Amino acid sequence: MPSLEIRLHKGVGEIDAERWNELVDSDHPFTAHAFLAGLELHDCIRAEHGWQSAPLGLYENGNLVAAAPLYLKGNSHGEFVFDWSWASAYARHGLDYYPKLLCAVPYSPVTGPRLLVGSDPGADRRRLAVLAAIRQQTAQFDLSSAHLNFVNETDAIGVSGSDWLPRFDWQFHWTNRGWGDFDDFLAALKPKKRKNIRQERQHVVAAGVTCEIRHGDEVDDEDWRILHRLYRSNFAAHGNHPALTEGFFRHLGQHMPHQTVAVLCRRGGRIIAAALCLRSSDTLYGRYWGAEEQIPGLHFEACYYQGIDYCIRHGMQRFEPGAQGEHKIARGFLPVRTRSFHHLRDGRFASAIAEALQREALGLEMYREDLLAHSPYAEALESA
Numbered sequence: 445m446p447s448l449e450i451r452l453h454k455g456v457g458e459i460d461a462e463r464w465n466e467l468v469d470s471d472h473p474f475t476a477h478a479f480l481a482g483l484e485l486h487d488c489i490r491a492e493h494g495w496q497s498a499p500l501g502l503y504e505n506g507n508l509v510a511a512a513p514l515y516l517k518g519n520s521h522g523e524f525v526f527d528w529s530w531a532s533a534y535a536r537h538g539l540d541y542y543p544k545l546l547c548a549v550p551y552s553p554v555t556g557p558r559l560l561v562g563s564d565p566g567a568d569r570r571r572l573a574v575l576a577a578i579r580q581q582t583a584q585f586d587l588s589s590a591h592l593n594f595v596n597e598t599d600a601i602g603v604s605g606s607d608w609l610p611r612f613d614w615q616f617h618w619t620n621r622g623w624g625d626f627d628d629f630l631a632a633l634k635p636k637k638r639k640n641i642r643q644e645r646q647h648v649v650a651a652g653v654t655c656e657i658r659h660g661d662e663v664d665d666e667d668w669r670i671l672h673r674l675y676r677s678n679f680a681a682h683g684n685h686p687a688l689t690e691g692f693f694r695h696l697g698q699h700m701p702h703q704t705v706a707v708l709c710r711r712g713g714r715i716i717a718a719a720l721c722l723r724s725s726d727t728l729y730g731r732y733w734g735a736e737e738q739i740p741g742l743h744f745e746a747c748y749y750q751g752i753d754y755c756i757r758h759g760m761q762r763f764e765p766g767a768q769g770e771h772k773i774a775r776g777f778l779p780v781r782t783r784s785f786h787h788l789r790d791g792r793f794a795s796a797i798a799e800a801l802q803r804e805a806l807g808l809e810m811y812r813e814d815l816l817a818h819s820p821y822a823e824a825l826e827s828a
Contacts (some may be wrong), residue, residue, distance in 0.1 A: 448504055452498045455489075463508050467511050472724050473724055480549070487692075488689055494517055495515050502577060510574050513558070523546065533796070539588070552594075553782070589787060594784065609797060614812060625757075634821070644749075647740040648739065661701035670715045671720060678732070703724070718735075719733040748775050778819065
């Protein structure tokens, strides 16, 4: 589409929110203008942490017709598609892997739209134009590579068949099979798994802990402070940097009130643990958790069972509780494929990485078969 003008903005906040959300063409919370602009506004996107916002806009006669959340990356932190070995290979050959260009949602390993083109008959043509523009910008700024992480099915189909290198991995997601309540879900499990979950939930009750769910506009000022403190302490306990600020948490509650879901766990009226989630119309996304007391089963209750119960009560189809964690299988979550695509400008590295990805894919397919052999369900259920 040669008539299109390519612009790299300094932030999503520069772009009209209504038009951006129209191009997302869904209620996916992580690509919503409020989420991405909030990261910028509340100091979560910082060059010293390796993130520089550079969202792409394609304009026709001055009107935004396509976009993509792009970031110049000085490292690979906060991405969850691990390419550290690629960077090491570049370094061994005296070449710079960083900076690179990343199309993704910062700190969020959540599948969703990445090439924002709307849904009218010209969408497929604009998607190709966005891909071409990303490659053009990668070459113009002499970057090593460009990456599309956690793309949804529509974007994956649009990229497939090109010379972008495909890569996949597995996450563990729960799918609603039309269960009427949590006990109905438990009845679908093997007896031992059902018993273990009931025991875990009983440990929480016996400890005198009660859990409640509140949406963003129902969380009060002090609770936001506690939520963020618990988030920070959990990251610190695992030696990780808590990139999200308290201001950003409060921003979600204010600007995405019905898509922000907090699980507050109290004992004696005091919050001792909490989990923060986001939701679309059909999917719940588990994100951040923290606790100041170690109570058996509390993590599973706050991060999994409360979410499953919420999805059943609200008629939601999926629950994506986050990356990694084979322990999720025993609690009803099955492996689902996640996809990324990669453009390496140096043909030598592109060829070597393509071969490595083929070997990786064979191992991952075998891994899936092993995972499904440990399914907790009494009857075999399909996973993606």
